[in-house]
Amino acid sequence: MTADRPLRADARRNRAKVLEAAETVFATRGTGASTEEIAQAAGVGIGTVFRHFPTKEALLEAVFLSRLDRLAAQLRAAADQPDPGRAFREQIALAVDASPAKNAIADALAAAGVELDAVKAGVGTGVRDALDLLLRRAQSAGAVRADLDVPTVMALLIGASYGVEAAGDDRGRRALVINVLLDGMSAG
Structure with missing residues (x-):
């Protein structure tokens, strides 16, 4: 997927869920919280987190x-x-x-x-x-x-x-x- 191509609707929703969950998890558990915790809070797999945010x-x-x-x-x-x-x-x-x-x-x-x-x-x-x-x-x-x-x-x-x-x-x-x-x- 290129950076110029827009995300599919489901990918946009997953990205938004990950961002929302990350904000909540970082606010409540601190920035040391793991990406696994964020994936779980977002209701997605860890691969989905890394697909949108490689690090x-x-x-x-x-x-x-x-x-x-x-x-x-x-x-x-x-x-x-x-x-x-x-x-x-x-x-x-x-x-x-x-x-x-x-x-x-x-x-x-x-x-x-x-x-x-x-x-x-x-x-x-x-x-x-x-x-x-x-x-x-x-x-x-x-x-x-x-x-x-x-x-x-x-x-x-x-x-x-x-x-x-x-x-x-x-x-x-x-x-x-x-x-x-x-x-x-x-x-x-």
Whole structure:
């Protein structure tokens, strides 16, 4: 099969099942989980996993990119909400709360020698553009500080992502980290 030829419908479904299972397994069991565990969770054979993702790093990379694609889509959809300030707060809170799992995948890829900047080049632009749109709309509504720009918000997100990671399973502490971040970005 060539890279240019589209996948059959059943192959697309299997690929999607493997990606979904991998994301769940990596989030619950960590990036050290085996491909066999992922195949079992997806309800497919190990050969199916390797047919779509020849290495575990390829699978981790696909999960990482899938998460970024989903984040970009969520940010774009949020920018169309009637209350952009509320949408901004919700999306930032969701992104920060989900970041420990993303960080674990990014760390595993980096440890495997994968250049993350190259991996996220195209998708990262989509995330930045969607965040920029949401940020500008929230600023226009007077809900977010006017002096913030996307690179600053992204730097704050990175810092907060490690803050919630340090909070571990303490939901109250994680929520406090997120609320302090959001309050600091608030226009009021």
